[in-house]
Amino acid sequence: MPKRTLVLLEGSTRVNGLLFVQAAKRLGLHPITLSADPAQYDYLAAERFETIRVDTGNPNALIRECLRLSANYDIVGVTSPLEAFYAIAGKLCRYFDLPGPDPASIERCRDKYAQRQLLAKAGVPMPDYRVAANAAEIESAASEIGWPVVVKPTVGNCSRGVRLCRTVRELTEHTTYLLGGKHIWQSTPNIVLVEEFAQGPQYIVHIMGNEVVAIAAAKFGRPPHFVFRKCIFPAPLTDDEHERIADVSLSCLRALGLGWGPINIELRWTKLGPVVIEVNPRIAGAPDSQLGQLAYGVDLVAEHIKLVTGEICNLHKIRSHTAAAAFLIPDCDGTVDWIDGVSRAAAMPGIAEVKLLIEPKMRIVRKGDDRDGIGWVIASSPSLDQTEAILQDAVDLIHWSITPFSILGRHE
Structure with missing residues (x-):
């Protein structure tokens, strides 16, 4: 009997791709990753997951590859851990009569101006x-x-190319960066969105289909960039605040023609109440899925895979804990000398994970976006206060040394 196979378009260099293939295996599926460059995903070779090199930006090439695979495999689902390939995955689902999102709605949503x-x-x-x-x-x-304003590309994610501009000088600098050839654009033509800076606490709403699964609180580092420093599941909200955020979020789905599969919505609570920053038609990046599983016992990656393979997903919460992640952010560019305290932090009661994305001798070049994070620490317990205390104690144990490029000079 042919293996029940999940086709994944591309992977992820920052954990989510690994979560997808691992969840597929747990569900009894055979994951195959189609990628223009499979070697960029270390976990695929390390775990010996099957990969095929193909032009993932070419729908016709993907159709031909899936037709070839269907001679030996039972392809039961197609999806992607990356937003950039989610619409193409939807088109393949339509072609092969498989469950999937509406690709036209995904493409409209990805264009922040159209959104x-x-x-x-x-x-x-x-x-x-x-x-x-x-x-x-x-x-x-x-x-x-x-002033101030937020300036961003109309298409993109993970805060890439996004900056808070408080003066004409800062605006000119960022405009030069975006339009001067340094920013890698995901769209043509290169259109910029200039927005009012909505001030207030940040929240992320995690939705599956038409159901609000979780509302998380998030905190950024120092401006002018929007680099996450902390995330808490669930957000400490009153019942009224939770209801208002959920209502606004579901109204976004109706407006954008969404309502199938995973969506995450970023909002800020301003003096006028919840204000939508952006709607992302995909599952959120790591470690949000791990936090949801620790807080509620709901594995959003696995439930998403169930949907794309025609199974019934189960969003029933089996626990009510608080889970939080603190992101480790370097304060300079340079070369990593050493890292210490990771094993001690990981061994602390209540710590679910300590993830490091760096190692000694690695070069660190901050970008002002999600790539600045060099790792995270995740804690979980029955209460918010206890979780935050555990998390801070673990973070305080972790230290590293980075020799700045300015000191290394010509020896770098």
């Missing part, structure tokens, strides 16, 4: 915004909205 227009039409609360294609338009938009 903003649809949300505005539906009356969803969100920051004031303008779209711009050149430096003059960007500066004009900032002046109309009022």
Whole structure:
């Protein structure tokens, strides 16, 4: 009998890809990753997961490869851990009559300008915004909205190319970065979104289908960048706050034609209440799935895979704990000398994971986005206060040394 196979388009260099193949194996599936460069995902070779090199940006090439595979495998689902390939995965699902998201809705949602227009039409609360294609338009938009403003590409994720600009000088610097050839664009033409800076606590809403599974609290590091420093499941909210955030989130799904599979929505609670920052038509990046599993016993990655393979997902919460992650962020660029305290932190009661993404001799070059994180620590317990205390004690045990490039000089 042919193996029941899950086809994954690309993987992830930051854990989520590994979670997908591991969850597929636990569900009795045979995962096959199609990638333009399988070697970039270390876990695939280390765990001997099957991979095939193919142009994943070419839907016709993917169809041909899946047709070839179907001669020996029973392909029961197609998906991707990466947002950039989620719409293409949806197209393959349509072609092979498999469960999957509406690719047109995914593509509209990924374009933040199109997303903003649809949300505005539906009356969803969100920051004031303008779209711009050149430096003059960007500066004009900032002046109309009022300082400070957030400037970002219309297509992208993980805070890449996103910056808070408080002055004309900062705006000019970021405009030069975005339009001067340094930023890697995911869209053509290169269109910029200029937005009002919504001030207030940050929340992330995790949805599967039309059900709000969790609302998490998130904290960023120092501006002008938006680099996560902490995430807490569940967010400490009143019943009224939870209901208002959930209602706004579900109104986003209706406005954008979503409602199948995983969605995560970023909001801020302002003086006007919940304001939508952006809707992401995908499962959230690591370690959010691990936090949801620790807090509620719900494995969002596994439940997502159940959906794409035609099974019934189970979002029933079997526990009520608090789980939190602290992200480890370096304070300079340079070469890693040493790391200490990881094993002691990992051995602490209540610590679920200590994940390091660096090792000695590795070069650190901060980007001002999610790539700045060099690891995280996850703690879980029955209460928020206890979880935060455990987490801080573990983080305090971890130390590292980075020799800045400016000291290394010509010897670097």
